[in-house]
Amino acid sequence: MRRTEPMSVGKLLEEFFRTRALGPASMEGRAVELWAEVAGEYVARCTEDVYIRNGVLYVGFSSSAVRAEVFMRRKILIARINGLLRAKVVRNIVVR
Numbered sequence: 001m002r003r004t005e006p007m008s009v010g011k012l013l014e015e016f017f018r019t020r021a022l023g024p025a026s027m028e029g030r031a032v033e034l035w036a037e038v039a040g041e042y043v044a045r046c047t048e049d050v051y052i053r054n055g056v057l058y059v060g061f062s063s064s065a066v067r068a069e070v071f072m073r074r075k076i077l078i079a080r081i082n083g084l085l086r087a088k089v090v091r092n093i094v095v096r
Helices: 009-020 024-039 041-046 064-085
Strands: 047-053 056-061 092-095
Touching: 024 041, 024 047, 024 056, 024 064, 041 047, 041 064, 056 064, 064 092
Parallel strands: 056 092
Antiparallel strands: 047 056
């Protein structure tokens, strides 16, 4: 299908990725990259390790207080990450 009207680059990229569906591995990688943005500056500074495996985001912290806070807010954080990715990539967060 050929377009006759101009489109923004953002719309073109959005359509490109939606029609070609990014693979699960790249979406999971993007979820790890979004952690600092979603969690906030202080939580990101206290984060020691972040990785994802089979839809579960594993996060390690240097502070037990931050660990407890993230444990309580994990459902909200999952919703934010999946909202930014526009896909259900993260099913759970395991706090370590």
